[in-house]
Amino acid sequence: MSDEVVVAKLLRELERKAERGELLYIGESLARLDSLEKVLGRPVYTGDMLPDETVYVKVVHSRLPHARIRSIDVSGAMEYPNVLAVLTHADVPGENISSALIPDRQLLAYDEVRSVGDIVAAVVAEDVRHAEDGAERVGVEYDPLPAVFDPLEALKPGAPRVHEHGNLVKHMKVRKGDVVRGFEEADVVVEGTYRTQFQDPVPPEPMIGLAMPGGDGSLTLIGSLQSPHVVRDCVARILGFHRDDVRVVQAVTGGAFGTKSDEMPVDVLSLAALASIKTGRPAVCSWDRREMMIMETKRHPSVIYHKTGIKRDGHLTAAETRVYMDTGAYASLGVLVIMRATFHATGAYDIPNVKTDGYLIYTNNTPAGSQRGFGAPQVIFAAEAHIDDIARRMGMDPIELRLKNMLRPGGMTSTGQLMDESCGLPDCVDAVVKASRRGRGRFDHGSGRYRRGMGMAILYHGNSLGPEGSDYAVVDMRINRDGRIVLGTGLTEFGTGSLTGVAQVAASVLGVPLNYFSIERPDTGKHKPTGPTVASRVVTIGGRAAYEAAKRLRARLDLVVADVLGCKLEDVAIVDGMAFCKGGERTMEWADLVEAAYERGVKMDEEGRYVVPECKWDDETGQGMPYRQYTFGAAIAEVEVDVETGRYRVTDFYAAYDVGKAINPAGVMGQIEGGTVQGLGYAMMEELVHVNGRVMNPSLADYYIPTAMDIPERMHMFIVEKPGVLGPFGAKIIAEPPAVLPAPAIRNAILDALGIGVNDLPITPEKVLMKLLKKSS
């Protein structure tokens, strides 16, 4: 029998098992493969591996948000003790471009700076302190240029131009039906404006990259990053190297949340590489927290207008939406963020007539880019706040309004995509409503000083890249002669445990315990390009690739088992590392099976590959199927507000997500809990304040993120499983959506408690109090 036929058979077998819920390891909360090294405090992060002779690089960034550079004087720095070199644009041998999609940003500015995050020079010294002191001695003279800081101002004729080609980077549209007719059919039209702020990702491990010279002129780069192959190609271009002469290895990465997929890893690794080439020594470039908060890409601030038509019976007839996003001085991945934002801008609703326009705009603020949620937190905040505003206007219950209009199987998204049975939104809504206080009885709003309210929000989230990029994954799998199974891929993880999930998929197919697996460090020298690690796609797309590799290996192993044990192929089973034949009496240990396979010369390595079927999206008509599958979610926040101070706390948070299939439920819940708390920070406290382009609070003393004291007292989680078409066993992505719902749910809960809607994030006690005072006067 050919492998193909075996594989087909195996697949059927697996599917049958899956239907009976019999799959080994899938759906089990197994411990992560990397947790031991982490609880032991092993030296696995980039900064833990610096060789003794390492030199240090510190950057000089712009003092002005927009200016022409008149001169750069490096002599003061060069004379400073222990300084070895100062790098400027003149030292860049290749293309001086550090930007992923649009070549609008230089690694080292040569004529103009457009934000205070722009890097002008870098000082190389024997140690950090001298590099820092040296950086202060680089003299840069500027001629200030007119600047613009508000995205709406930036679109006006005559506004200062951030780049010569104008301030509008991208206009993106969605069109469905005919909104003019839709508004005519409406009984009531409701409008609203919503604003969101700069959120800093605050990855726990600050940015760092180490360059090590190889004897032959090649370089090995080790860093805290998301997408090694992308970084390799960008750094090679900057150095003027062939990309095979640059090897990028991802060290264990202490959190990323999107920003480490943008320009930052390219910046630090290019500068480290240049320093290493200059000095012939290993070089490390790192940013401290303050530099991070100024230079790293953040969540785009936005202004969002909604206009919605509704019938008296509660059916939405038309939605017109405009989304303006401030990408700061550079586009970074904003061109993709605005795409996702525009697709999702009207929320998880089936509205017959939709007209959405998304605009990505340059300003002289610091750059925005990728951050967990990728445009969804902004638009879902606005859409869900707006739904509650509509409900209030109509005197309707906001949950009822959602139930009437939300996406369900058979419904249609704003881009004209039909929802099938994999739409688990109704189940998510049902789960949180039933569990909430209202579902359990009556919701008590309280009286006097402390008032209570509940608020809901729902979402759908297109999985993986869709039209944002070519969507595929490659996973190598090798069974060593000692029985260990080694997984290697250019996909990475930075905290989510996603590679454990990928191994779990393979374990299930092969029938061996997870602890037989090891995962190689992602390494461009070993692993094939596999697209960027973004969009939470590792388990879903990488898992599918692992599944492909594992099932081919499994098919070969089954032949060996049948041969050695003398039974029919269809009777072979491998369970928990033990092979046997159904109805037979003999078994084989995994180690013996592997040995037997090696003796027979069976090929014991495989490359698993999975390419996502192409999505259909038409920029011209504003219609199509941007994503092949969606994650759904619903949340309810219950808050208690002190009307005298405006302070409030979230007592209970209910969250339900349709994840298709939870490969590792504890891992899924970790994403829901962690994402929720990040979203809570976005809702309640986080704002990176820019005044005239300057970052006013670039420290964790002035920029608050939630601590253990700030989390909702009770977190109630529900996992809904409506299998999708992409992921292994129907898995959908989960890392991003949980960061989206807290802001609108909390905002709507405060609206319910006090009758005031705060439309600009974050919802600080001051804003609540101001609104209360205004309302009572």
Place this chain on the structure above:
Amino acid sequence: MSKHLVTLNVNGEDHVLYVDSNERLIDTLRHRIGLRSVKEGCGTGDCGSCTVLLDGRPVLSCLILTVQARDRRITTLEGLGKGDELHPLQEAFIEDHAVQCGYCTPAMILTAKALLDRNPEPSEEEIKEALGGVLCRCTGYYSIIRAVRSAVKKMHGVRRMENER
């Protein structure tokens, strides 16, 4: 800058070193003694990831000068557990999925250890309060709190067994 001869007792071992008067404890521990579990997240005393135990109490090693720690007892994550045996907190952090990116893990485990050493059965509020100075951007803290509670159970189990013997 003057150099000082200091003795530090780190994880039960004495280290005698010459240090600059402005040398931070985190740098001495990481770069001179090689204890890389001590993590720098901000350098300004705001994130807690550099926490170590000084005479059993959590301190921020980015804000303390090494000379201030002279003759004191310092514990880092490397000093927990015996040989191959994990500390119950380490076990619980693995089992309860309290580790994501791992960058806060050393500080979280040490802070929890200091708490359990002085208060073996803390309430949920006391756990949150104790951990309140260490930021975790990944977990949302729930799994960490669960892990501390499971460690409490494990440690009581051990104690009971010891009593029975």
